[in-house]
Every structure is written in C-alpha cells, then in structure tokens.
Amino acid sequence: MPEESIDHINFQTLNEKAVSAPLVSHIYTADPSAHVFNGRIYIYPSHDIDAGEAFDDLGSHFAMEDYHVLSMDQPNGEVMDHGCALHVKDVPWAEKQMWAPDANEKDGKYYLFFPAKDYDGVFRIGVAVSNAPEGPFIAEPEPINGSFSIDPAVFKDDDGTYFMYFGGIWGGQLQRWRDGRFNALDPESPTAHLPADYEPALCPKVAKLRDDLLDFTEEAIDLMILDENGQPLLNGDNERRFFEAAWMHKYNDKYYFSYSTGDTHFICYAMGDNPYGPFTYSGKILNPVVGWTSHHSICEFEGKWYLFYHDSSLSEGITHLRSVKMVEIKYDSYGHIITIDPYDK
Numbered sequence: 418m419p420e421e422s423i424d425h426i427n428f429q430t431l432n433e434k435a436v437s438a439p440l441v442s443h444i445y446t447a448d449p450s451a452h453v454f455n456g457r458i459y460i461y462p463s464h465d466i467d468a469g470e471a472f473d474d475l476g477s478h479f480a481m482e483d484y485h486v487l488s489m490d491q492p493n494g495e496v497m498d499h500g501c502a503l504h505v506k507d508v509p510w511a512e513k514q515m516w517a518p519d520a521n522e523k524d525g526k527y528y529l530f531f532p533a534k535d536y537d538g539v540f541r542i543g544v545a546v547s548n549a550p551e552g553p554f555i556a557e558p559e560p561i562n563g564s565f566s567i568d569p570a571v572f573k574d575d576d577g578t579y580f581m582y583f584g585g586i587w588g589g590q591l592q593r594w595r596d597g598r599f600n601a602l603d604p605e606s607p608t609a610h611l612p613a614d615y616e617p618a619l620c621p622k623v624a625k626l627r628d629d630l631l632d633f634t635e636e637a638i639d640l641m642i643l644d645e646n647g648q649p650l651l652n653g654d655n656e657r658r659f660f661e662a663a664w665m666h667k668y669n670d671k672y673y674f675s676y677s678t679g680d681t682h683f684i685c686y687a688m689g690d691n692p693y694g695p696f697t698y699s700g701k702i703l704n705p706v707v708g709w710t711s712h713h714s715i716c717e718f719e720g721k722w723y724l725f726y727h728d729s730s731l732s733e734g735i736t737h738l739r740s741v742k743m744v745e746i747k748y749d750s751y752g753h754i755i756t757i758d759p760y761d762k
C-alpha cells in the first residue's frame with residue numbers, strides 16, 4: 418500500500434477487517450518462507466528491527482541483522498520462536514542487511530539460504546547448515562558461487578532436484594547484473610540500469626542446486642514470464658512484471674511461480690509446465706497490504722494450501738517493521754488461485 422495513504426488508515430477498523438492476525442507480536446518478522454518438516458510448520462522470516470537507517474528507495478532502512486525461526490504444529494496453533502538461528506556477525510563474507518531467507522531439507526540436514534550485502538556493498542546469497550530445522554545454522558565461509566541479488570527460494574521437485582529462484586530489482590540490485598557482471602555506476606539510483614518501459618522486464622533467475630545444496634550446478638538463467646499472447650511482460654507493465662519475492666510451488670502437476678510486483682504492491686503468479694518455464698501470467702494472489710513491501714510463500718499442510726505473507730499493521734504502517742501472517746488459499750476448477758483481499762473479512 419503506498420506510503421501516502423497510510424496516514425488515513427484507521428488501524429482498529431483495519432485490524433477488525435483483516436483476514437488474519439500477526440503470528441507473533443513480540444518481535445517484528447517479514448518475508449515468511451514456510452515449509453512442513455517432520456509434520457510441523459516451520460517459518461523462515463526476516464527479523465525486522467529499527468536500526469535507525471533513513472528510508473530510501475534502495476531499502477537501506479531494512480537493516481536486519483539475524484534470523485529467528487518460527488514453528489507451529491498446525492495452523493492457528495501456538496507459535497514458537499526458536500530464538501536466533503543465524504547472526505550476520507557469524508557469516509564471514511556478509512556485512513549487513515540479512516534480507517528474505519528460505520530453507521530446505523535434504524537427508525536429515527537443513528539448509529538456510531539467505532541474501533546479505535558483502536563488504537563491497539553487493540548482495541550475494543549464502544547458505545548455512547544445521548542438523549535441526551530450527552537451527553542454529555552454521556554459515557559456509559563464502560557465498561554461493563555465481564549468486565547475486567536477493568530473495569532466494571529453494572524448491573524441491575518431485576524427482577528430488579532442487580532449484581533456486583532469486584532476484585529483485587531496485588535495492589535488490591538485479592538490474593545491475595544485466596551484462597553478467599556488477600555495474601557499480603549510479604549506486605544511489607534504484608532505477609538506473611532498468612530496461613525502458615517498452616522493453617521486456619527483467620526476469621527472475623533460476624539455477625539447479627548441486628547435490629550437497631551448497632552451490633549451483635549451472636549458471637543461473639532467466640525465468641521467462643509471458644503475457645496471454647506469449648510475449649514477455651514489459652518493464653512498464655508494473656502491475657504484472659516481476660519485482661522481487663520469488664516462490665515456486667506445484668499444484669496438480671502444474672508449476673506456479675509467484676512473486677511481488679514491488680511498486681504496485683501485488684503478489685501475482687504465473688503458471689508453467691516445468692521448473693525452468695516459460696511461465697504465463699495467471700493473476701493476482703494478494704491485493705496490497707499495509708506497508709510498502711509484499712512478500713509471501715505458499716505451503717500445503719494436511720491437504721489445505723496456505724499463503725504466508727506480511728504487513729505493517731502491528732507497527733501501524735512502519736514500512737520496515739512488519740509482521741508475518743497466514744491465510745488459507747483456494748483454487749478454482751481451472752487451477753487458478755482466488756485473489757485474497759487482506760482486509761475484507
């Protein structure tokens with residue numbers, strides 16, 4: 418929801434109409450990546466703090482330092498905060514801005530995938546490993562080779578292959594990598610290096626992970642999102658084009674790639690037939706929430722599907738102090754996801 422409209426919000430009325438409440442209120446949490454491990458729901462969020470950084474269009478005010486893992490035995494169950502699972506001071510290569518993470522499991526080990534800025538101010542994606550889903554996680558000494566930008570989401574396909582989807586424009590720096598290397602010109606501009614409005618929008622990236630989940634097996638490639646005519650979405654189509662917050666799930670043998678449109682504040686999705694795409698834009702999952710950012714994950718638990726998302730209602734609109742929430746989603750008979758209005762109970 419745009420900043421300027423927040424002044425006019427009556428938060429009591431809004432909270433009464435909200436389709437869900439914050440899962441925890443003792444800390445601020447955002448960017449929830451949810452998975453079911455050992456029959457329990459685990460949520461891997463960002464841990465929002467007020468570090469005193471001024472608001473800017475590069476997201477400098479998102480100055481998070483660590484991760485906490487949340488878990489619950491069922492939807493609406495008691496939510497446990499397992500405490501600090503990884504701190505930036507314990508990541509040799511990372512300096513700051515522990516942004517949206519994800520996690521996955523393989524052979525009884527748990528892997529936390531996270532973006533952070535290195536000491537050159539460049540976002541990279543790291544991995545940290547634990548024997549338990551709640552951590553604590555031990556970080557690898559270096560970021561993933563060939564990784565860049567933000568918002569990793571790691572999807573395990575039915576054949577046991579793991580793919581990482583990632584990327585984010587503006588402060589997420591994806592536009593700086595258009596030539597295959599980091600473009601350091603105009604560092605203060607969120608929009609320098611973006612395509613023109615009539616050109617295809619920048620694509621999220623996908624790469625297969627190595628067997629040990631610590632590296633890519635291949636160079637990350639573009640994940641195409643097409644319109645109803647089979648044409649790539651354009652950069653100027655900012656109600657539909659990819660901005661950040663990649664997620665992948667599979668429903669009835671179809672692949673669903675979902676993401677945030679950033680400056681228009683929607684969570685959208687596109688459908689495809691294989692994990693590399695192409696994907697066809699298919700609609701909106703979530704209308705704008707209170708706060709500038711929108712970020713989500715989708716996870717099945719006991720035959721029902723849930724959207725995990727965040728808003729800034731608990732902090733009464735403070736952009737970088739968000740709270741994770743969850744709500745059930747429904748599919749229609751064509752496999753389309755029914756759009757949720759977050760404040761229309």
Ligand code: FUB
Binds near residue numbers: 463585661710712
């Ligand atoms: O939480 C920091 C950033 O804000 C995330 O990486 C983006 O997806 C947005 O939610």
